[in-house]
Amino acid sequence: MACRISELVLDCRDPQRLAEFWCEVLGFVVLGTEDDGSIEIGPPEGAGGLQPTLVLSPTADPKAGKLPLHIDVNATDRDQEAELRRLLALGARPADVGQTGEESWHCLADPEGNEFCLLRTRLD
CATH class of the missing domain: 3.30.720 (Signal recognition particle alu RNA binding heterodimer, srp9/1)
Incomplete structure (x- = not known):
């Protein structure tokens, strides 16, 4: 049995803004939010399918390079x-x-x- 990618996590300063952007880009919807401010977005049919979800995780750390x-x-x-x-x-x-x-x-x-x-x- 092999693994598959179920979530991609992206650290960001403004999870709400990036959730809006990536939902529009990918045709995703907000699937949930966490107490730490993380927002999970994914296909309208929800998590667990073949397409991974995207978790936008808040951080104060600046992006460093590519x-x-x-x-x-x-x-x-x-x-x-x-x-x-x-x-x-x-x-x-x-x-x-x-x-x-x-x-x-x-x-x-x-x-x-x-x-x-x-x-x-x-x-x-």
Whole structure:
């Protein structure tokens, strides 16, 4: 028997703001909140499925450099350029992590500067 990823935890200064951003990006909903201010978001059908949830955990520690792990996303109902425009309108911004400009993906940052990539392939 193998393991699977059930949750991704992201430390952040403003869990509410990032929950709103990532819910819009991923089509997620808030699944719960904890006394420490953490907010768990996930697919509307809830936790436990094949798609991991995202736990936004409050911290006062500043982000130090490029994240060692980042999220990749794919559009599901539009092409990459239309999805890029949507993500930028939601508050994402271009991020430079040393790419050459020849990549097939766009490197972006969420409102707190956490890098993520918008890949070219559209997923159904």
